[in-house]
Amino acid sequence: MGFLNKLKEGLTKTRQGFVEKVSGVLSFNKAIDEELFEELEETLIQADVGINTSLKLVETLRTRVKERKLKDASELKEVMKEEISKILTGDKEKNNLLLEKGKTNVILVVGVNGVGKTTTIGKLAYLLIKEKYKVLLAAGDTFRAAAIDQLVIWGQRVGVEVIRNQEGSDPGAVVFDACKAAVSRREDVLIIDTAGRLHNKTNLMEELRKVARIIRRELPEANVEVLLVLDATTGQNAISQARTFREVVDVTGICLTKLDGTAKGGVIIGIRDELKIPIKLIGIGEGMDDLRDFQADDFVKALFNEEE
Amino acid sequence: MAVFSSLAEKLQETFKKLKNKGKLTEKDVTEAMREIRVALLEADVSFKVVKDFIAKVKERAVGQEVLESLTPGQHVVKIVHEELTALMGSSQSKIIISPKPPTVVMLVGLQGAGKTTSGGKLAHYLKKQGRQPLLVAGDVYRPAAVKQLQVLGEQLGIPVFSLGTELSPVEIAKKSMEQAAAKGNDFVIIDTAGRLHINEELMEELKNIKTAVKPHEILLVVDAMTGQDAVNVAESFNNELGIDGVILTKLDGDTRGGAALSVKAVTGRPIKFVGMGEKLDALEPFYPDRMASRILGMGDVLTLIEKAQANFDAKKAKEMEEKMRKAEFTFEDFLDQLQQFKKMGSFQDLISMIPGIGSNKKLKDLQVDEKEFIKIEAMIQSMTPQERRHPEIINGSRKQRIASGSGTKVQDLNKLIKQFTETKKLLKQFSGSAMMKKGKKGKLPFKFPFM
Ligand SMILES: Nc1nc2c(ncn2[C@@H]2O[C@H](COP(=O)(O)OP(=O)(O)O)[C@@H](O)[C@H]2O)c(=O)[nH]1
Numbered sequence: 001m002g003f004l005n006k007l008k009e010g011l012t013k014t015r016q017g018f019v020e021k022v023s024g025v026l027s028f029n030k031a032i033d034e035e036l037f038e039e040l041e042e043t044l045i046q047a048d049v050g051i052n053t054s055l056k057l058v059e060t061l062r063t064r065v066k067e068r069k070l071k072d073a074s075e076l077k078e079v080m081k082e083e084i085s086k087i088l089t090g091d092k093e094k095n096n097l098l099l100e101k102g103k104t105n106v107i108l109v110v111g112v113n114g115v116g117k118t119t120t121i122g123k124l125a126y127l128l129i130k131e132k133y134k135v136l137l138a139a140g141d142t143f144r145a146a147a148i149d150q151l152v153i154w155g156q157r158v159g160v161e162v163i164r165n166q167e168g169s170d171p172g173a174v175v176f177d178a179c180k181a182a183v184s185r186r187e188d189v190l191i192i193d194t195a196g197r198l199h200n201k202t203n204l205m206e207e208l209r210k211v212a213r214i215i216r217r218e219l220p221e222a223n224v225e226v227l228l229v230l231d232a233t234t235g236q237n238a239i240s241q242a243r244t245f246r247e248v249v250d251v252t253g254i255c256l257t258k259l260d261g262t263a264k265g266g267v268i269i270g271i272r273d274e275l276k277i278p279i280k281l282i283g284i285g286e287g288m289d290d291l292r293d294f295q296a297d298d299f300v301k302a303l304f305n306e307e308e
Numbered sequence: 309m310a311v312f313s314s315l316a317e318k319l320q321e322t323f324k325k326l327k328n329k330g331k332l333t334e335k336d337v338t339e340a341m342r343e344i345r346v347a348l349l350e351a352d353v354s355f356k357v358v359k360d361f362i363a364k365v366k367e368r369a370v371g372q373e374v375l376e377s378l379t380p381g382q383h384v385v386k387i388v389h390e391e392l393t394a395l396m397g398s399s400q401s402k403i404i405i406s407p408k409p410p411t412v413v414m415l416v417g418l419q420g421a422g423k424t425t426s427g428g429k430l431a432h433y434l435k436k437q438g439r440q441p442l443l444v445a446g447d448v449y450r451p452a453a454v455k456q457l458q459v460l461g462e463q464l465g466i467p468v469f470s471l472g473t474e475l476s477p478v479e480i481a482k483k484s485m486e487q488a489a490a491k492g493n494d495f496v497i498i499d500t501a502g503r504l505h506i507n508e509e510l511m512e513e514l515k516n517i518k519t520a521v522k523p524h525e526i527l528l529v530v531d532a533m534t535g536q537d538a539v540n541v542a543e544s545f546n547n548e549l550g551i552d553g554v555i556l557t558k559l560d561g562d563t564r565g566g567a568a569l570s571v572k573a574v575t576g577r578p579i580k581f582v583g584m585g586e587k588l589d590a591l592e593p594f595y596p597d598r599m600a601s602r603i604l605g606m607g608d609v610l611t612l613i614e615k616a617q618a619n620f621d622a623k624k625a626k627e628m629e630e631k632m633r634k635a636e637f638t639f640e641d642f643l644d645q646l647q648q649f650k651k652m653g654s655f656q657d658l659i660s661m662i663p664g665i666g667s668n669k670k671l672k673d674l675q676v677d678e679k680e681f682i683k684i685e686a687m688i689q690s691m692t693p694q695e696r697r698h699p700e701i702i703n704g705s706r707k708q709r710i711a712s713g714s715g716t717k718v719q720d721l722n723k724l725i726k727q728f729t730e731t732k733k734l735l736k737q738f739s740g741s742a743m744m745k746k747g748k749k750g751k752l753p754f755k756f757p758f759m
């Protein structure tokens with residue numbers, strides 16, 4: 001099964017919700033009129049695209065319709081695809097995880113509570129092992145009850161070791177140990193779990209800043225990827241999350257989880273548009289195989305239900 | 309807060325255009341509704357819910373008499389706020405208690421919503437009320453979910469029933485009932501694994517648990533940050549399983565929380581509790597009016613005006629005015645006024661609320677130290693009645709006494725007295741009746757020493 005098909009399989013629900021509605025709106029051989037634009041705006045808003053981005057997209061469409069003298073509603077679909085794809089693709093160079101063999105690579109995983117950080121780490125470790133990377137995990141969530149055990153179970157599942165400390169201990173200390181271990185054992189990738197924190201809690205965000213500083217200090221040569229995990233079920237607050245986390249740690253990519261539900265995930269369009277953070281991975285289930293590379297072009301194609 | 313205030317500003321702009329008094333016209337309402345719609349959608353209220361709501365409110369608002377103290381736009385917001393509050397129901401932070409113990413509560417919801425933590429909090433809440441809850445570890449799927457509940461139970465000193473992860477959650481729930489009966493627990497709280505509402509197999513499992521233990525309360529745990537999907541989730545869980553109430557979690561974040569409205573609108577079930585933090589005592593009752601303000605994101609436009617109207621004793625205000633005009637204003641009056649203001653909420657909020665001042669950039673950025681507030685209060689309270697009425701008698705030794713009595717320094721007191729005298733002078737110049745009305749551009753009609 002090619003990537004696109006796998007992606008599409010996982011995105012079925014998204015597609016059903018989002019694209020079918022869009023297609024429904026667009027493909028009835030209708031003329032382009034005010035009502036159509038309104039329906040389109042409605043569909044976008046219902047997909048969590050957010051009112052600002054939705055209005056912007058619809059505005060762009062209006063301009064295109066004039067420029068290209070479009071007449072039929074179905075033509076709008078192509079234009080819509082183009083526009084969303086343009087936003088999601090952004091700067092292509094940066095759309096993949098920052099990983100180099102023969103170098104220490106660190107992936108710091110951050111986000112609010114319950115978005116799927118720990119699960120994503122399990123899945124990501126599995127993915128990287130399959131690509132022949134040597135992977136080490138660090139149980140940096142020393143706060144939530146049994147969060148360490150959760151990561152350890154994932155470690156056993158996929159066969160990687162977990163650097164850990166006591167629950168309630170300083171997360172900085174675990175991260176420090178893990179950085180040392182990653183170097184001495186010549187691991188390729190160190191993935192660090194962190195406690196979920198709401199981005200408006202300044203003290204917890206400071207703690208995160210400290211963790212990032214320790215990584216920089218201990219591994220000055222390493223590639224550091226800071227992966228922000230966002231839950232596709234989240235509405236407009238995801239934008240606020242992305243903005244605040246980026247202010248505190250240098251977020252280099254986003255993993256959008258829970259796309260196997262009915263949530264449309266449209267919020268990433270707004271985030272990509274406003275904050276220019278590339279979406280790198282998507283989560284489409286709770287199994288270890290349920291993580292996919294995010295590819296903007298394919299993602300949009302899949303969204304619009306097109307074959308490879 | 310930045311988002312909130314920009315929205316409030318936008319509203320103010322709209323409202324400026326709507327100046328005419330009398331009855332609310334169709335145009336007033338339509339203009340205001342456009343902003344309300346944006347506010348609700350930005351707050352993640354479901355598109356459909358917004359649509360219905362706006363239609364309903366529009367109908368109600370047109371033709372209403374505009375309150376003297378408000379602009380037509382503000383009046384529309386007031387109506388919207390009332391309707392929102394009504395829609396979310398009254399405060400109902402109660403769990404149905406079965407006449408025949410144990411009362412069985414089952415927690416359900418999507419992955420990561422906060423079921424396990426809420427279970428711990430609920431157990432703690434019940435224990436504080438003298439109940440003897442039993443927590444049941446029914447999430448056998450997520451790694452270490454059982455352990456998570458056990459750790460919480462240990463922290464709280466509340467028993468946790470678990471049978472590992474081999475047995476089915478249905479079996480576990482059944483067996484837990486036997487244990488509750490044997491140990492005399494009057495509450496059983498069953499944690500379940502997070503699941504997607506479209507996962508038929510797992511929804512079936514919940515139904516089986518329901519059939520097996522006949523819970524008195526099935527509570528849907530919903531993340532307050534949920535977007536448009538909240539309606540689908542709530543509808544599915546309610547249709548498939550039938551829910552009795554909702555726990556809204558992670559409200560200590562900065563989300564506007566429109567999901568609260570969506571969930572209530574599609575299920576008709578009350579929000580019983582809200583989660584306000586990661587600590588186990590951070591479970592609070594749900595207040596519909598607070599939630600309405602939060603969703604609207606314009607608490608500073610309306611709620612505070614209402615509060616001010618309700619709390620500021622009109623007669624006292626009149627007396628004060630009189631005194632001010634005659635410059636008989638004493639520390640006693642001052643203390644009185646301070647306390648009046650304190651009733652209304654934070655000073656910062658209050659400033660932004662005063663008509664004509666709220667939009668003044670310089671004043672809005674003005675940092676009022678609320679600690680300063682407390683200090684001043686303490687100093688005045690340490691004065692004798694005589695001193696309060698005649699501050700000129702406060703000499704060196706009196707100052708010493710007042711300062712030590714209030715835990716402040718003499719310098720603080722000097723500052724207060726100096727500023728008080730100045731304020732009094734200012735008041736004399738100022739014609740009293742304008743006090744509660746619009747101040748001159750950018751200039752406060754009165755000045756407090758701590759500003
Ligand atoms: N359906 C689904 N569930 C997920 C996905 N990613 C994580 N989860 C679930 O979401 C819940 C919270 O995940 P967890 O990794 O503990 O979140 P954390 O608090 O951010 O570490 C768990 O029940 C996970 O199994 C996903 O892509 N799809």
Ligand SMILES: [Mg+2]
Pocket residue numbers: 117118119141147193194195196
């Ligand atoms: Mg975690």
